[in-house]
Amino acid sequence: MTKLSNSFKKIQSFYDQKKRMPSYSEMAKLTGVSSKNAVYKMVERLCGLDLISKDETGRLIPGKSFQGVRLLGYVEAGFPSPAEEELSDTMSMDEYLIDNKEATFMLKVKGDSMIGAGIMPGDMVLVERGREARDGDIVIAEIDHGWTMKYLHRRNGKIILMPANPKYLPILPKEELKIAAVVKAVVRKY
């Protein structure tokens, strides 16, 4: 554990708590040095490593690999050794899952009608409004004054809402069918 990466972790956890970067003086206190210039040089080093950046006004902003969790390989291909972890990429969940924050909503799944698609009751789904639903998408649809989540299929001009559970029957909407949102992601927490 180098001193540099130790200081970086302190800065990282400061940002996690406050959602802003510490000033140079604050970093001096965090890292235990008593001169702003020592910090300044350290920040320059961190900028070189792309861990921290500066915007056009000189203010500090988190660098590319600042936020998020480390991304590893495949689970069946083996779990990396501690040495390999150093090289791994990082990824923020928010960035990974959300394209358009304004139109994205999270909602909780009730019922088991999509269990065959790996969506269990109690899961959270991230849905995006105003996006065009394509054949095979999972959608939130209004059907006969109620809302359901189903696969959307188009068969020669007609729309079919397919559950992913043999217990339930496909829905052939008679008249009104409003697609409220398209399911973009599923999230389950244990």
Added chain:
Amino acid sequence: MTKLSNSFKKIQSFYDQKKRMPSYSEMAKLTGVSSKNAVYKMVERLCGLDLISKDETGRLIPGKSFQGVRLLGYVEAGFPSPAEEELSDTMSMDEYLIDNKEATFMLKVKGDSMIGAGIMPGDMVLVERGREARDGDIVIAEIDHGWTMKYLHRRNGKIILMPANPKYLPILPKEELKIAAVVKAVVRKY
């Protein structure tokens, strides 16, 4: 759309891009007013709504409902109308999914051995290292020089690794069994 919430959105998207709050002068440019004091009063109003906060040094930090996506109700209980959306809570994916960033890793699932638990091939799992595995947890385990993801069960002192797919057989480790990590969440993107 009030002017206040319009300005707030500009600030929000500034933060999204730069990962820091704009200064009062920057906000003045963003919102089109020409006096810092006008911005100051606006920020006070936003602080009252908990959209923006100040830390102990007076610097601005994002408020509680600043980041993340809006959280809605149950999907089968109905999709809220636009009016209801105003009242909804918000939630950051990072905060929701990650407790201990240092020990959390993301890895991609290969194979269908946990399909019964709603974990499909290609899904991402968030795993946490160094956490004690309890009975019923899904774990990443080293078994006979390989790594797998399985349910962990304890039966009178013995450990069984259970797949969630009838195609595969439970694993009764003979000797060495190292639990590398516990699966905390599953994420699937469409």
Added chain:
DNA sequence: AGTATAGGTGAACGAGCGTTCACCAGTCAA
């Protein structure tokens, strides 16, 4: 007509910012 009130202007204040300077103590290779 009168008058609160919400929201804006423009100037001012001290404090703290990011940055730079000159200098110093160790470490390591030549």
Added chain:
DNA sequence: TTGACTGGTGAACGCTCGTTCACCTATACT
């Protein structure tokens, strides 16, 4: 032993920060 380098101190610089002041509109409500 010398000399270059790395990482630190402490003081200084101009600039921008957050904040406050007095004053200025409009609109809304008696």
